[in-house]
Amino acid sequence: MKWLLSFTAAFFFALSALAQVPPAAPQQKIDELVRLLQDPEVKAWLDSRKQESGAATPASPAGNSTLASWEAGARARVHALLAAIPAIPTEVTAAATRARSEAASRGYAPVFLIFGGLVAFGLAAEAVYRRFAARRESLLGRLIPVGIFAGAMGIVFFAVEWPPLARVTLLAYLSAFILFRLAAALLSVAAMGSSLRRRLLILFGVVCFAVATSAVGEPLGVSPDVRKAISYCFSVVGLLLAIEAVWSAWEGSRARKAVITAFLVALWFIWCLNMRGLFWIGIYALVLPGILNAVGRAALSFTSDAGSLRGILIARGARAAVIALAVGWLALVWQLNPDTLGQRDPMIAALFYGGLKSVLILVVADLLWQVARGWIDRTLRVSTSTTSLAPADAARRARFRTLLPIFRNALAVVVAVMAGLIVLAQLGVQIGPLIAGAGIFGVAIGFGSQTLVKDVINGVFYMLDDAFRVGEYIQAKDYKGTVESFSLRSVRLRHHRGPVFTVPFSELGAVENMSRDWVIDKFRITVGFDTDIDKARKLTKKIGAELMEDPELGQHFLEPLKMKGVEQFGDYGIVLSFAMTTVPGMQTYIRRKAYARIREVFLANGIAFAQPTVQVGGDDKGGGGAAAAAQAIRAQQANEATAAK
Structure with missing residues (x-):
């Protein structure tokens, strides 16, 4: 569907561009005009007419606005078109007669016979290639025969000195036929259905024939109004083909098909009214989103990682290039149509160009x-x-x-x-x-x-x-x-x-x-008064070495576990101080592992941990000693509870 709309847009624009080409003035008339403008009497007469017109020109009425001028121009174009349509057969017959007469006067066959002969020669050269070359289904294998076909015709065309009108006519229609063959080769490898491919070929064939016909109209002496009328007739054919494709080849609801059809008809009327900028804005609204998606997917095929910087640059850059080309084309179309409504109003023109720059x-x-x-x-x-x-x-x-x-x-x-x-x-x-x-x-x-x-x-x-x-x-x-x-x-x-x-x-x-660089973790353990300090130090050093070699814990150590020495003498034993340097955040986990390992090794080597004990002495046989001991224990427990709080 989007391919059809794109070809329809190209079709409309090609016809409009060719229909607006002004006829070239003969060189003799130009020389005569220059000579007259240089004549002193003519100059004096022009100056007097300018002064008279300046004095007699009344103020422009309020109704003579930009919109009124555009409406008058559009009305004149419509009347000229309606008047030129009946003259199409006469003008075409006269042009064909001129080409045939010129060819006959120089001893050449009619142009259509020459065209048929050149095409037959090209097809013969292509057939010879296909007979001796292996058939290939790739794009290159389909383009090579088209190149041989075009090359064979080109050799004969440029080798013979054709009459002027025949040369222009042959060049236009041969080029159109080669472009049609090229489009057929490209569409043959495209991923689409046969019905859509056939419709695209028909549409492109009409486009090529229309462009060639419009190109030869001026050399053959066809009037500008008739050339425009021919372009409008071809545009109607393209519009009907697009509408037929919407209703036949597109799977959608009837309401959506009706909306698309109405939009295409509106675009055609806009094109007929010479509102080229608005016409292309409508075409962009139809086909540009699909083109951007297709270009983005095609660009991503050149990179394996779509999320990489290269992938983003390629995909977004390709879409940006498409939008920039679309904006540039719209600006060119606007510039090539100075008689449009927007070009006549400076405010609209400024807003239009400002909008294009804003998009970029x-x-x-x-x-x-x-x-x-x-x-x-x-x-x-x-x-x-x-x-x-x-x-x-x-x-x-x-x-x-x-x-x-x-x-x-x-x-x-x-x-x-x-x-x-x-x-x-x-x-x-x-x-x-x-x-x-x-x-x-x-x-x-x-x-x-x-x-x-x-x-x-x-x-x-x-x-x-x-x-x-x-x-x-x-x-x-x-x-x-x-x-x-x-x-x-x-x-x-x-x-x-x-x-x-x-x-x-x-x-x-x-x-x-608490998470920068390193952490020194210190803790204390109380052992009995009879503990061998040197033995405890050696065992601690051994434990530190084991922890450093542990595959899970070793990578988190910056300095191994060490026993700093005796911190103080407590009430129930000797308080030993330990320290280690680890990476931030791991000290608590490593300390727990170190506690378990110290307990295991110390107990295995006869180092006992201090426990609260109370010794009570005396000869009170009435049980006073036991009562005192019980009271001391309760006091100790109360102190520990208070310290814990």
């Missing part, structure tokens, strides 16, 4: 944004990978995860604002007062929302200081947790027990970062 600006802005966003998203995906990295690389990736989301949001705002301002400027809006008003409005917002401004500014300085990154565990005032994400004014913290804190930057204050 938006396309460029979208391309830049898509490329930047693709790079940011790809960098974030790489930064969140779980592969083991060196500390410097891990820190750099963590900083990327922290800053790139903020940069992406800021870049989106900047691109949108800049593109919007440039578009407004191209449409004729004075953006200077707009920017000044926005500045005043921004100052008012700043005074009215000082806390918001404070949050944003504090966030900027936190980022510049690299105070924390995504994935790090921090504590600030009463808030602590793992940094999950940022916005322009706040940070999102996930507590290790699950709650989420959204804290404005102005509320953070001093930040304690």
